[in-house]
Amino acid sequence: MRILIIGGSGFLGAELVRQAAAAGHATAATFATKPGTVAATWHALDLRDSERAEAVVAEVDPQLIVNATSGGSDWAVTAEGPIRLAMAAARYGCRLVHVSSDAVFSGRRVHYDESCLPDPVTPYGAAKAAAETGIRLAYPDAVIARTSLIIGDWRSEHVRLVHDLVTGCRDGFLFTDDIRCPVHVIDLAAALLELGSGEANGVHHLGGADAVSRHELGTLIASRDGLDALQLPAGLRADSPVPGALDVRLNSRATQRKLHTTLRGARQFLAVGHSSPS
Numbered sequence: 001m002r003i004l005i006i007g008g009s010g011f012l013g014a015e016l017v018r019q020a021a022a023a024g025h026a027t028a029a030t031f032a033t034k035p036g037t038v039a040a041t042w043h044a045l046d047l048r049d050s051e052r053a054e055a056v057v058a059e060v061d062p063q064l065i066v067n068a069t070s071g072g073s074d075w076a077v078t079a080e081g082p083i084r085l086a087m088a089a090a091r092y093g094c095r096l097v098h099v100s101s102d103a104v105f106s107g108r109r110v111h112y113d114e115s116c117l118p119d120p121v122t123p124y125g126a127a128k129a130a131a132e133t134g135i136r137l138a139y140p141d142a143v144i145a146r147t148s149l150i151i152g153d154w155r156s157e158h159v160r161l162v163h164d165l166v167t168g169c170r171d172g173f174l175f176t177d178d179i180r181c182p183v184h185v186i187d188l189a190a191a192l193l194e195l196g197s198g199e200a201n202g203v204h205h206l207g208g209a210d211a212v213s214r215h216e217l218g219t220l221i222a223s224r225d226g227l228d229a230l231q232l233p234a235g236l237r238a239d240s241p242v243p244g245a246l247d248v249r250l251n252s253r254a255t256q257r258k259l260h261t262t263l264r265g266a267r268q269f270l271a272v273g274h275s276s277p278s
Protein backbone atom coordinates (compact mmCIF):
# COMPACT_ATOMS: atom_id res chain seq x y z
CA MET A 1 0.00 0.00 0.00
CA ARG A 2 1.14 3.62 -0.56
CA ILE A 3 0.93 5.38 2.80
CA LEU A 4 1.42 9.09 3.55
CA ILE A 5 2.12 10.08 7.15
CA ILE A 6 1.39 13.78 7.69
CA GLY A 7 3.61 14.97 10.56
CA GLY A 8 5.95 11.99 10.14
CA SER A 9 8.76 13.92 11.83
CA GLY A 10 6.89 14.06 15.15
CA PHE A 11 6.94 11.57 18.01
CA LEU A 12 3.90 9.53 16.93
CA GLY A 13 4.59 10.23 13.24
CA ALA A 14 8.08 8.70 13.42
CA GLU A 15 6.67 5.48 14.87
CA LEU A 16 3.98 5.40 12.17
CA VAL A 17 6.65 5.83 9.47
CA ARG A 18 8.80 3.12 11.09
CA GLN A 19 5.96 0.59 11.30
CA ALA A 20 4.57 1.35 7.82
CA ALA A 21 8.00 0.98 6.19
CA ALA A 22 8.81 -2.16 8.23
CA ALA A 23 5.57 -3.74 6.99
CA GLY A 24 6.74 -3.18 3.40
CA HIS A 25 4.44 -0.28 2.50
CA ALA A 26 5.70 2.44 0.14
CA THR A 27 5.94 5.15 2.79
CA ALA A 28 6.01 8.90 2.31
CA ALA A 29 5.94 11.42 5.13
CA THR A 30 5.79 15.14 5.74
CA PHE A 31 7.63 17.52 8.04
CA ALA A 32 7.17 21.19 8.85
CA THR A 33 10.65 22.16 10.01
CA LYS A 34 13.03 19.21 9.57
CA PRO A 35 12.64 15.79 7.88
CA GLY A 36 12.55 12.79 10.18
CA THR A 37 15.41 10.34 10.50
CA VAL A 38 13.45 7.21 9.52
CA ALA A 39 13.88 6.09 5.88
CA ALA A 40 10.90 7.38 3.84
CA THR A 41 10.20 9.81 1.01
CA TRP A 42 10.03 13.17 2.79
CA HIS A 43 7.93 16.17 1.68
CA ALA A 44 7.87 19.63 3.25
CA LEU A 45 4.34 20.61 4.28
CA ASP A 46 3.09 23.50 6.38
CA LEU A 47 -0.63 23.04 6.94
CA ARG A 48 -1.03 26.82 7.09
CA ASP A 49 -0.32 26.87 3.34
CA SER A 50 -3.79 26.40 1.88
CA GLU A 51 -2.59 24.84 -1.41
CA ARG A 52 0.25 22.66 -0.24
CA ALA A 53 -1.63 19.71 1.38
CA GLU A 54 -3.49 18.93 -1.83
CA ALA A 55 -0.27 19.28 -3.87
CA VAL A 56 1.48 16.69 -1.65
CA VAL A 57 -1.50 14.32 -1.84
CA ALA A 58 -1.53 14.67 -5.64
CA GLU A 59 2.21 13.99 -5.85
CA VAL A 60 2.26 10.95 -3.52
CA ASP A 61 -1.10 9.54 -4.66
CA PRO A 62 -1.48 7.55 -1.41
CA GLN A 63 -4.06 4.88 -0.65
CA LEU A 64 -3.95 5.82 3.04
CA ILE A 65 -3.16 9.11 4.81
CA VAL A 66 -2.59 9.27 8.56
CA ASN A 67 -2.55 12.80 9.99
CA ALA A 68 -0.36 12.93 13.11
CA THR A 69 0.39 16.65 13.09
CA SER A 70 0.19 18.74 16.21
CA GLY A 71 -0.11 22.50 16.10
CA GLY A 72 -1.24 23.10 19.68
CA SER A 73 -3.82 25.85 19.86
CA ASP A 74 -2.79 27.34 16.49
CA TRP A 75 -6.20 27.31 14.77
CA ALA A 76 -4.81 27.29 11.23
CA VAL A 77 -2.69 24.18 11.90
CA THR A 78 -4.90 22.23 14.29
CA ALA A 79 -8.41 23.07 13.03
CA GLU A 80 -8.28 24.36 9.44
CA GLY A 81 -5.32 22.38 8.03
CA PRO A 82 -6.75 18.93 8.86
CA ILE A 83 -10.11 19.87 7.29
CA ARG A 84 -8.39 20.95 4.06
CA LEU A 85 -6.46 17.68 4.13
CA ALA A 86 -9.73 15.74 4.53
CA MET A 87 -11.18 17.58 1.53
CA ALA A 88 -8.12 16.58 -0.52
CA ALA A 89 -8.36 12.94 0.67
CA ALA A 90 -12.04 12.88 -0.33
CA ARG A 91 -11.23 14.33 -3.77
CA TYR A 92 -8.47 11.78 -4.39
CA GLY A 93 -10.49 8.89 -2.91
CA CYS A 94 -7.89 7.75 -0.38
CA ARG A 95 -8.51 6.59 3.16
CA LEU A 96 -7.84 9.07 5.95
CA VAL A 97 -7.12 8.51 9.64
CA HIS A 98 -7.01 11.73 11.65
CA VAL A 99 -5.44 11.71 15.12
CA SER A 100 -7.50 13.65 17.65
CA SER A 101 -7.25 14.03 21.40
CA ASP A 102 -9.02 13.50 24.71
CA ALA A 103 -8.58 17.28 25.05
CA VAL A 104 -11.90 17.63 23.22
CA PHE A 105 -13.56 16.72 26.56
CA SER A 106 -14.09 18.85 29.67
CA GLY A 107 -13.88 16.02 32.20
CA ARG A 108 -17.33 16.82 33.59
CA ARG A 109 -18.61 13.32 32.92
CA VAL A 110 -15.22 11.56 33.50
CA HIS A 111 -15.95 8.52 31.30
CA TYR A 112 -16.15 9.13 27.54
CA ASP A 113 -16.95 6.63 24.83
CA GLU A 114 -17.09 7.24 21.07
CA SER A 115 -20.67 8.50 21.21
CA CYS A 116 -19.77 11.48 23.44
CA LEU A 117 -19.79 14.91 21.82
CA PRO A 118 -16.86 17.27 22.39
CA ASP A 119 -17.18 19.93 25.12
CA PRO A 120 -13.66 21.42 25.15
CA VAL A 121 -12.42 23.81 27.81
CA THR A 122 -9.09 24.88 26.27
CA PRO A 123 -8.17 26.56 22.94
CA TYR A 124 -6.25 23.40 21.92
CA GLY A 125 -9.26 21.19 22.71
CA ALA A 126 -11.53 23.58 20.78
CA ALA A 127 -9.27 23.44 17.71
CA LYS A 128 -9.16 19.63 17.83
CA ALA A 129 -12.97 19.53 18.19
CA ALA A 130 -13.40 21.92 15.25
CA ALA A 131 -11.16 19.69 13.11
CA GLU A 132 -13.21 16.61 14.06
CA THR A 133 -16.45 18.34 13.07
CA GLY A 134 -15.10 19.65 9.78
CA ILE A 135 -13.57 16.30 8.83
CA ARG A 136 -16.77 14.37 9.64
CA LEU A 137 -18.74 16.70 7.38
CA ALA A 138 -16.18 16.97 4.56
CA TYR A 139 -15.33 13.26 4.46
CA PRO A 140 -17.68 10.91 6.37
CA ASP A 141 -15.51 7.91 5.39
CA ALA A 142 -12.57 9.27 7.41
CA VAL A 143 -11.55 7.75 10.74
CA ILE A 144 -11.22 10.16 13.67
CA ALA A 145 -9.04 8.53 16.32
CA ARG A 146 -9.01 10.19 19.74
CA THR A 147 -6.09 9.30 21.92
CA SER A 148 -4.57 10.24 25.26
CA LEU A 149 -1.05 10.86 26.65
CA ILE A 150 1.41 9.18 24.28
CA ILE A 151 4.25 7.41 26.08
CA GLY A 152 7.42 5.71 24.86
CA ASP A 153 11.08 6.60 25.21
CA TRP A 154 12.67 10.03 25.85
CA ARG A 155 11.10 11.41 22.66
CA SER A 156 7.75 11.49 24.50
CA GLU A 157 7.20 14.94 26.02
CA HIS A 158 5.71 13.28 29.12
CA VAL A 159 8.79 11.08 29.63
CA ARG A 160 11.10 14.10 29.20
CA LEU A 161 9.09 16.02 31.80
CA VAL A 162 9.49 13.23 34.36
CA HIS A 163 13.25 13.05 33.77
CA ASP A 164 13.57 16.83 34.05
CA LEU A 165 11.56 16.97 37.29
CA VAL A 166 13.54 14.15 38.92
CA THR A 167 16.88 15.70 37.96
CA GLY A 168 15.78 19.21 38.93
CA CYS A 169 16.19 20.61 35.38
CA ARG A 170 12.61 21.87 35.49
CA ASP A 171 10.27 23.19 38.18
CA GLY A 172 6.72 21.96 38.46
CA PHE A 173 4.39 19.31 39.83
CA LEU A 174 2.77 16.15 38.66
CA PHE A 175 -0.89 16.30 39.55
CA THR A 176 -2.49 13.53 41.56
CA ASP A 177 -6.03 14.55 40.53
CA ASP A 178 -5.41 14.80 36.75
CA ILE A 179 -6.40 11.42 35.32
CA ARG A 180 -5.91 10.13 31.77
CA CYS A 181 -5.59 6.81 29.90
CA PRO A 182 -2.02 6.90 28.54
CA VAL A 183 -1.16 4.76 25.54
CA HIS A 184 2.14 3.37 24.31
CA VAL A 185 3.30 4.93 21.03
CA ILE A 186 3.96 1.47 19.51
CA ASP A 187 0.41 0.27 20.29
CA LEU A 188 -1.10 3.53 19.08
CA ALA A 189 0.74 3.55 15.74
CA ALA A 190 -0.15 -0.10 15.13
CA ALA A 191 -3.83 0.57 15.92
CA LEU A 192 -3.94 3.64 13.64
CA LEU A 193 -2.45 1.69 10.73
CA GLU A 194 -4.83 -1.20 11.42
CA LEU A 195 -7.84 1.14 11.37
CA GLY A 196 -6.51 2.74 8.18
CA SER A 197 -6.07 -0.54 6.35
CA GLY A 198 -9.61 -1.71 7.13
CA GLU A 199 -13.02 -0.25 6.37
CA ALA A 200 -13.74 1.58 9.63
CA ASN A 201 -14.99 5.13 9.61
CA GLY A 202 -16.14 7.70 12.16
CA VAL A 203 -14.96 8.29 15.72
CA HIS A 204 -12.74 5.73 17.47
CA HIS A 205 -11.08 5.84 20.89
CA LEU A 206 -7.48 4.68 21.24
CA GLY A 207 -6.62 5.19 24.90
CA GLY A 208 -4.68 2.72 27.01
CA ALA A 209 -6.50 0.30 29.29
CA ASP A 210 -5.50 1.96 32.62
CA ALA A 211 -6.71 5.29 34.01
CA VAL A 212 -3.82 6.81 36.00
CA SER A 213 -2.99 10.20 37.46
CA ARG A 214 -0.12 12.22 36.00
CA HIS A 215 1.74 11.56 39.26
CA GLU A 216 1.23 7.78 39.11
CA LEU A 217 2.28 7.88 35.45
CA GLY A 218 5.43 9.81 36.43
CA THR A 219 6.20 7.30 39.17
CA LEU A 220 5.83 4.41 36.71
CA ILE A 221 8.08 6.14 34.16
CA ALA A 222 10.72 6.99 36.78
CA SER A 223 10.76 3.40 38.07
CA ARG A 224 11.05 1.99 34.55
CA ASP A 225 13.94 4.35 33.79
CA GLY A 226 15.81 3.68 37.06
CA LEU A 227 15.13 7.16 38.49
CA ASP A 228 14.17 8.04 42.06
CA ALA A 229 10.39 8.45 41.87
CA LEU A 230 10.35 9.97 45.37
CA GLN A 231 11.90 13.10 43.84
CA LEU A 232 8.74 13.75 41.80
CA PRO A 233 6.86 16.74 43.23
CA ALA A 234 3.12 16.08 43.63
CA GLY A 235 0.35 18.67 43.50
CA LEU A 236 -3.35 19.15 42.89
CA ARG A 237 -4.47 20.48 39.54
CA ALA A 238 -7.64 21.69 41.22
CA ASP A 239 -5.42 24.10 43.24
CA SER A 240 -3.41 25.27 40.23
CA PRO A 241 -4.20 27.96 37.65
CA VAL A 242 -3.38 25.53 34.79
CA PRO A 243 -6.47 25.40 32.56
CA GLY A 244 -7.83 22.11 31.32
CA ALA A 245 -9.85 19.08 32.28
CA LEU A 246 -9.18 17.17 35.49
CA ASP A 247 -10.42 13.64 34.88
CA VAL A 248 -10.89 12.38 31.32
CA ARG A 249 -11.02 8.62 30.83
CA LEU A 250 -11.33 7.47 27.24
CA ASN A 251 -13.44 4.34 27.11
CA SER A 252 -11.81 2.51 24.19
CA ARG A 253 -13.54 -0.85 24.65
CA ALA A 254 -15.70 -0.64 21.52
CA THR A 255 -12.69 0.19 19.34
CA GLN A 256 -10.52 -2.41 21.08
CA ARG A 257 -13.06 -5.12 20.19
CA LYS A 258 -12.53 -4.31 16.46
CA LEU A 259 -8.72 -4.46 16.66
CA HIS A 260 -6.06 -7.15 16.67
CA THR A 261 -3.68 -4.61 18.25
CA THR A 262 -3.90 -4.51 22.04
CA LEU A 263 -3.96 -1.06 23.65
CA ARG A 264 -2.02 -1.91 26.81
CA GLY A 265 -2.49 0.05 30.01
CA ALA A 266 0.32 2.16 31.51
CA ARG A 267 0.71 -0.19 34.49
CA GLN A 268 1.45 -2.98 32.03
CA PHE A 269 3.70 -1.27 29.49
CA LEU A 270 5.66 0.63 32.14
CA ALA A 271 6.10 -2.33 34.48
CA VAL A 272 9.77 -2.72 35.39
CA GLY A 273 11.29 -5.48 33.29
CA HIS A 274 8.45 -5.39 30.75
CA SER A 275 9.68 -5.23 27.16
CA SER A 276 7.68 -3.62 24.36
CA PRO A 277 6.65 -5.58 21.30
CA SER A 278 8.78 -4.61 18.29
Ligand SMILES: NC(=O)c1ccc[n+]([C@@H]2O[C@H](COP(=O)([O-])OP(=O)(O)OC[C@H]3O[C@@H](n4cnc5c(N)ncnc54)[C@H](OP(=O)(O)O)[C@@H]3O)[C@@H](O)[C@H]2O)c1
Binds near residue numbers: 013046047148149
Ligand atom coordinates in the same frame (compact mmCIF):
# COMPACT_ATOMS: atom_id res chain seq x y z
N1 LIG B 1 1.58 13.79 22.69
C1 LIG B 1 0.48 13.44 23.36
O1 LIG B 1 0.54 13.04 24.52
C2 LIG B 1 -0.86 13.53 22.67
C3 LIG B 1 -2.02 13.32 23.41
C4 LIG B 1 -3.26 13.30 22.75
C5 LIG B 1 -3.31 13.53 21.38
N2 LIG B 1 -2.16 13.77 20.70
C6 LIG B 1 -2.23 13.99 19.26
O2 LIG B 1 -1.36 13.05 18.64
C7 LIG B 1 -0.80 13.60 17.45
C8 LIG B 1 0.72 13.44 17.48
O3 LIG B 1 1.25 14.12 18.60
P1 LIG B 1 2.84 14.14 18.85
O4 LIG B 1 3.04 14.31 20.31
O5 LIG B 1 3.48 13.00 18.14
O6 LIG B 1 3.22 15.51 18.13
P2 LIG B 1 4.68 16.13 17.87
O7 LIG B 1 5.76 15.20 18.30
O8 LIG B 1 4.68 17.50 18.45
O9 LIG B 1 4.76 16.22 16.28
C9 LIG B 1 4.03 17.18 15.62
C10 LIG B 1 4.18 16.99 14.13
O10 LIG B 1 3.39 18.01 13.49
C11 LIG B 1 4.22 18.71 12.58
N3 LIG B 1 3.78 20.10 12.47
C12 LIG B 1 3.88 21.07 13.38
N4 LIG B 1 3.42 22.23 12.87
C13 LIG B 1 3.01 21.96 11.60
C14 LIG B 1 2.46 22.73 10.55
N5 LIG B 1 2.26 24.06 10.68
N6 LIG B 1 2.16 22.13 9.38
C15 LIG B 1 2.38 20.79 9.22
N7 LIG B 1 2.92 20.01 10.16
C16 LIG B 1 3.22 20.58 11.36
C17 LIG B 1 5.64 18.60 13.15
O11 LIG B 1 6.60 18.84 12.14
P3 LIG B 1 8.12 19.29 12.51
O12 LIG B 1 8.58 18.36 13.60
O13 LIG B 1 8.89 19.13 11.25
O14 LIG B 1 8.04 20.70 13.01
C18 LIG B 1 5.61 17.15 13.62
O15 LIG B 1 5.82 16.28 12.54
C19 LIG B 1 -1.31 15.04 17.40
O16 LIG B 1 -2.46 15.09 16.57
C20 LIG B 1 -1.72 15.34 18.83
O17 LIG B 1 -2.73 16.32 18.89
C21 LIG B 1 -0.94 13.79 21.31
